[in-house]
Amino acid sequence: MTNEELMNEIIKLKEEKGYKILGHNYLIGDILDISDETGDSLALARKAMEMDADKIMFIGVDFMAETLKILNPEKRIFVPTRASECTMANSLDRETLIKFKEKYPNASVVLYVNSTAECKMEADCVCTSANAIEIVNNIDNDTILFGPDKNLASYVAEKTGKTIIPVPGDDGFCYVHDEFKKEEVLVAKEKYPNAKLITHPESPKEVRDLSEYIGGTGKMIKIPLTDDTKDYIIGTEAGMIHQLKKNHPDRNFYPLKNSAICIGMKKNTLKNLYEALKEDKHEIILSDEIMEKAVYSIENMFKVMG
Ligand code: SF4
Missing domain, CATH: 3.40.50.10800 (NadA-like)
Structure with missing residues (x-):
């Protein structure tokens, strides 16, 4: 099947079977475009809590799917592949x-x-x-x-x-963020002299220190709403460029490094997503001990955030 055919089949299957699809910002554009919700890991876990769906296909990496399950014990959480790991x-x-x-x-x-x-x-x-x-x-x-x-x-x-x-x-x-170097920032700033640099706090200090903004993907998406700069250099996973362009089509976003790719995220494909939906494969099951104890530290964060 072509990508377009696969996308149509996925939309059909998820509707027939009552799934909602949640996709992380670092995924390939084709998957993001057919996701019901996109965002960072915690935003997606919270959206899942509000969602009226028994079955969720979560597309991201392993720890994110676990967090989603811990916060949504009554929902069935599936992933397209078990190979999407976060090395950090x-x-x-x-x-x-x-x-x-x-x-x-x-x-x-x-x-x-x-x-x-x-x-x-x-x-x-x-x-x-x-x-x-x-x-x-x-x-x-x-x-x-x-x-x-x-x-x-x-x-x-x-x-x-x-x-x-x-x-x-x-x-x-x-490894995606740790590999950014000061020299790469200086080259990018010379190439795009009017651009502001947005980096992730997972980047080394020498890179953070040269940034106009520092923040996770949730913050990155919002920055152009309050800053009318035309050009931005983006120091995070290259997939984020798709989301930024989609949300702010009137601005220009340049990756600090084209090779900043999260291999774990890219293990999710249209093909394995289609197969997981078709066969209800790869459900996340956690032990009772994990479900009971891990939720405590997450709930403590929510208490602080209000
Ligand atoms: S970019 Fe990939 S490896 Fe890095 S923290 Fe995110 S999920 Fe983990």
Whole structure:
């Protein structure tokens, strides 16, 4: 089947079978265009909570599907493939986190939502890139174990002045963002002298320091609403350009690096989406222990956010 035929079949199948499709901002454009809702991982988990649907096909990476299931225990959550993994989330395992907790017994534990459900069971609170500073400031403790992203940890330390201990440490990073370099920013700024640079806080400090804006994908989409700049250089996964152009067709968005691709996200294809819908494949099932314990740290984040 051609892509267009596959897209038509997917729309037909999801309607026949009562699915809603939720797609993360980093997916290929064809999948985003047939998703019922698009957004960042937490926005999608919250949309799922409000949705009148028994079956959700979530398209993103593994930890996002787990979070969606934890927040929507009564709904059936499916994914197109089990191969869509987030290497950053999987860089921290529960045993390592427990060892850090034993070493720093007085520290509070804040985990980025990009973490496994098993690790979330060990956290006091979860955060997103958008609310990490607010969450850490809100915790009545000056020493925080923060993971898995070392770059977000350093950003939070900078902005809060608290003692932030990154877990697991140097091995915790997103390869898509960690590979951005200061030299690449300087070249891009020379090429587009009137453009503003928007980067993700998962980027290294030398790149963040040259940015006009720093924020996750949810914030990136909103920036052109309050800034009338015509040109932007975008320092995140290249798929985000599709979403930005769709939302702001009168502006220009240039990727900081065309090769900034999340391999895990791109394991989701129209073909495996079609097959998963057709055969009701790849349902997310989590243990009772995870469902009961991991929700605590996520709910704590919602309490802070109000
Ligand atoms: S872009 Fe990075 S943090 Fe996001 S899903 Fe991919 S590997 Fe994980």
